[in-house]
Amino acid sequence: MDTANLKQGIGEIFASPNSDEMRDFFRKKKKLIEDKRTTVKDAVQKYVHNGDYLAIGGFGGVRIPTALVHEVVRQKKKDLGFSGHVSTHDCQILSAGNCFNRCDAAYIVGLEARGLSKNARRVFESGNIKVTEWTNGALSWRFKAAAMGLPYLPSRVMLGTDTFKYSGAKEGLCPFTGQKLALLPALYPDVAFIHVHRADIYGNCQIEGILVADDDIAKASKRVIVTTEKIISNEEIRREPHKTVIPYWCVDAVIEIPYGSYPGNMPGEYYSDEEHLMEWLKTEKDPEAFKAFIDKNIYNTKSFYEYLELNGGMKKILKLKQIEHLF
Amino acid sequence: MELMISIAARSLEDGAVVVVGTGVPCAAAMLAQMTQSPNLTVLFEAGGIAPLLPAMPISVGDSRTTYKGLKATSMAEIMELCQAGIVDYCFLGGAQIDKYGNLNSTIIGDNHNKPKTRFPGSGGANDLASLCWKTLVVTPQNKQRFATKVDFITTPGYLEGGNSRTEAGLPKNTGPHRVITDIGVYGYHEYSKEMQLISLHPGKTIQDVKDNAEFEIIIPDNYEITKEPTSEELTALREKVDPSKVIIGRG
Numbered sequence: 001m002d003t004a005n006l007k008q009g010i011g012e013i014f015a016s017p018n019s020d021e022m023r024d025f026f027r028k029k030k031k032l033i034e035d036k037r038t039t040v041k042d043a044v045q046k047y048v049h050n051g052d053y054l055a056i057g058g059f060g061g062v063r064i065p066t067a068l069v070h071e072v073v074r075q076k077k078k079d080l081g082f083s084g085h086v087s088t089h090d091c092q093i094l095s096a097g098n099c100f101n102r103c104d105a106a107y108i109v110g111l112e113a114r115g116l117s118k119n120a121r122r123v124f125e126s127g128n129i130k131v132t133e134w135t136n137g138a139l140s141w142r143f144k145a146a147a148m149g150l151p152y153l154p155s156r157v158m159l160g161t162d163t164f165k166y167s168g169a170k171e172g173l174c175p176f177t178g179q180k181l182a183l184l185p186a187l188y189p190d191v192a193f194i195h196v197h198r199a200d201i202y203g204n205c206q207i208e209g210i211l212v213a214d215d216d217i218a219k220a221s222k223r224v225i226v227t228t229e230k231i232i233s234n235e236e237i238r239r240e241p242h243k244t245v246i247p248y249w250c251v252d253a254v255i256e257i258p259y260g261s262y263p264g265n266m267p268g269e270y271y272s273d274e275e276h277l278m279e280w281l282k283t284e285k286d287p288e289a290f291k292a293f294i295d296k297n298i299y300n301t302k303s304f305y306e307y308l309e310l311n312g313g314m315k316k317i318l319k320l321k322q323i324e325h326l327f
Numbered sequence: 328m329e330l331m332i333s334i335a336a337r338s339l340e341d342g343a344v345v346v347v348g349t350g351v352p353c354a355a356a357m358l359a360q361m362t363q364s365p366n367l368t369v370l371f372e373a374g375g376i377a378p379l380l381p382a383m384p385i386s387v388g389d390s391r392t393t394y395k396g397l398k399a400t401s402m403a404e405i406m407e408l409c410q411a412g413i414v415d416y417c418f419l420g421g422a423q424i425d426k427y428g429n430l431n432s433t434i435i436g437d438n439h440n441k442p443k444t445r446f447p448g449s450g451g452a453n454d455l456a457s458l459c460w461k462t463l464v465v466t467p468q469n470k471q472r473f474a475t476k477v478d479f480i481t482t483p484g485y486l487e488g489g490n491s492r493t494e495a496g497l498p499k500n501t502g503p504h505r506v507i508t509d510i511g512v513y514g515y516h517e518y519s520k521e522m523q524l525i526s527l528h529p530g531k532t533i534q535d536v537k538d539n540a541e542f543e544i545i546i547p548d549n550y551e552i553t554k555e556p557t558s559e560e561l562t563a564l565r566e567k568v569d570p571s572k573v574i575i576g577r578g
Contacts, residue, residue, distance in 0.1 A: 059373050059388030086373070086388065086402075086450065110447035112386050113349040127441035133433065136372060137406035137454030144403055156410055157457045160495030161429075162480040163449050166439055171496065180496030209393055210374030211401040267390040267399075274385065324390060326381055 006180075009167035011132030014081045014102050015053045017185035019151045025222060029249070035201045036254045040227070040304065043253040044071040047191055047223045053081040054100075055143070055187075055221060057194035057214040060088025061111065061272050063207070064264040065193040065227045067257050067304035073097030074298055083187065084108035085139040085213060089264060092280060095120035096294045102130040104187070106139045114277060118284040133166040134158075134184075140213045142187035146220030154181040192221035194246065195261050197269070199228040203251025204237045204244050209267030211245060218246040227257040229269060259317050262308055270320035276311050328575050329564055330528060332358060333556035334507050335418070335465050344368045345416040346409065346455050349387055351465045352418035354564070354574045357383070361563040370414065372451035374400045383573060387451075406451070409458035412498070417455035421466035423477045426522045426542040428484025428503030428515060430456070430464065431477035439479075452482040457497050461504035468508035473540035485520035492520075510535050512553060516545055526551040 038046075048054070054072075058064040069090050072080070080100040084091055086107045094100055095109075096119060109120040123129060134142070137157050145153040154172065158164040159182050172183045194214050196205040205226055207214065218224050226246070231254070237244060259266075263273035283293045301307045308317075328351075335355035339345055341364040347356045356369045357380050368377050371384070375392030376399070384391035393399040408414055423431035432452060436443030456462045462484070466472055484503045485492045492502055505525070506513040512526045523545035524536060529552060536544055556564070569575050 059386060061386050062373070062388040062390075084448070088386075105448045107447045107450040109445055114385065116446070121445050124445040125442055131439070133448060135449040135453040136402055136451040137409075137458075140401070140403040140406060156496070156498055157406075157454045159457065159483070159497050160480075160486045160492065161453060161483050163433070163453050163482070182496075208399075209390060210388055210399045212373055212388060213402055215401065216403065265386065265389045267393065272385065272389065 006171040006173070007164070008170040009164055011166050011168045012102070012130060013168040013185050014104060014132065015188055017151045017188070019149050019186060022146070022188050023149065031249045033202050033248055036203050036251060037201050038253045038255060040067045040071045040255055040257070043225045043255060044068060044075055047225055047252055048072060048077055050077055051079045052190040055083045055085070055189035055192040055217050056087065056090045057192065057212065057217055058261070058264065059210070059212045060086045060090060060107070061264045061277065063195050063209070063261050063266055064090055065195040065260065066262060066264065067227055067255070067260055068193040068225055069093045070298050070304060070307065072099055083139055083189065086136060088112060089277065092117045092120050095123040096298070098123065101128065104134055104139060105131050106134045106136045111277060111281065115281050117281060119290055132168050133163045135163060138167070138169070138184050139187065140216070142184050143213050143216040143220045145184065145186035146188045147216040150186055152183045152185050154183050156181060158182045187220060189217070189221040191223045191225065192217050193225050194218060195227045196246070197228070198230050198232045199226055199254050200232055200234045200237045201254060202234060202248040203246070203254050204234070204248045205246035205251070206243045207245045215245050218250040223252045224250050225253045225255070226251050227255045227260045229258055229260060229266065231256045257304060259308060260304065262317070263311070265324070269324060270317055271323040273311070273316060273320060328577055329556055329561060330553070331465055331507055331509060332564060332575065333560045334512060334553060335463065336362060336560070338463060338505055339364055339367055339416060341366050343415040344370065344413060345418055346370045346372060346405065346414055346459060347418045348420050349384055350420050350574055352420060353383060354568050355418065355465070357568045358560065358564055361567060362560055370405055370408070372405050372455065373402055374405060376400060383569060406454050406458070409455060412460070414459045416461050416463055417459035418463045418465070419452050419456065419482070421472065422481070423472055423474050424464060424466060424506065425474055425477050425484070426544070427486060427488050427520055428462070428464070428506065428522065429477055429480045429486065430482040430484065431479045433479040433481045435478050437478065449481050456482045456484070458501070460501055462502065463504055464506045466506065466508055468510045468539045470539060470541050473542065475541045485515065488520040489518070510539060513544065521545055523547060524550045526553040528553045529555055
């Protein structure tokens, strides 16, 4: 095959894939085993800066760090870049706050079977957001490349499509077999938010159910803020080390937020609040009503628990627990 | 809708491995497991492997997708299984489709920076249709959806037909297999890779096929008439797969 005909995507690469830069960063990063507990407000103030590139763990409406995403909106963070790696309700919240100006898009503006977010579409159709196209697999592997300390990984996806054309990938030939491959640049986010089932005060985390890409996102990101359903003792972590998905050195901040994935699903704990998610989608159709809805639920609430209380509180959580356990 | 789900279910043979999305594809996989394919292995792109689905998931990552499953893993691992050649089928939902089976779920309009309409994008569709052996698509059929040229090739079919898919570097012997609509079931011509009719649903006509596609669909002489859903299929579908009529109620 002729290397002169190899194509490359025209999409912008928003974060440097240079693995030497990241080695230097991680060399200097403090690895002390210390108490990292803080508050949502302080963590977002300290670790999220305007212009940062943000990755959000979970799966859009499953195991999402809702409190942190709300706080980004509440603190009016601007010009963020973010990875739309099945970004459903999280994309909807960030769009409501007009918090970003660039996006690596694999899955955005939709809420899967529930429908499309009118407001997120408005934001992405405005012409004000730079979008580079990818696929779910490509973004997963970009995080994986970063987690491996590599500048790229080869893959066999996106070839021949407009998704490739508007991506930041390049075609390359395998030096061993001559096969044409899509080379995916490593993605090293500035900051990541991840919600987990259990963590100790040092940031060692356990996750139940699917990981999505969170093990790799944690290793790939310069700073990681973890919210957890529950803080457990270090002794408990050490009793079952095979359960540790994210080790302490990845993590900068730990905040205990029971029910913190609400209105998303938390595997084994509570199901998603479909009524409330439908209310989001419905209210977005009328910009005035939606503004009032966001004021009420985010800007005028001081914390995640005020928001949860507004939408049914513990009574709602108990119902969602029952749905999760198929009662 | 019941007919579409039943046909889709019949195309998943026992012992096969399939990655499905939510909605019709998931309903079809559940129905297949309850009828002819009890040993169908269902995967979800977010990381769920072989669940015994108790109810229809709303998200391809929600906890239903690992209920009594064999493994809960990462999205990368699911895509790696596909890339390694383990997965027989992927089953994708509705989108704009052209005669070579290329799919658009990204934008309507010709300006990527400022699209007329923004859709979610590839999600896992491009990965799955690039890597799984056979791609199945279920979609309602009309002129807007069956377009001569899709506004954006999100997900590869046979690209420009002939050998262009393999020449682009996509894995050999993969590609679109069936398109199931409310009018008929379609496959692809052996060499040109253009869409062709395999079977026409009862009560539908060749004129319906033509009137509801912007491009010309090959009509061979030996097309069949689709077999109606059996009472066994309908009972399983209405009572077990989708008792609250979330999918079958869509008409």
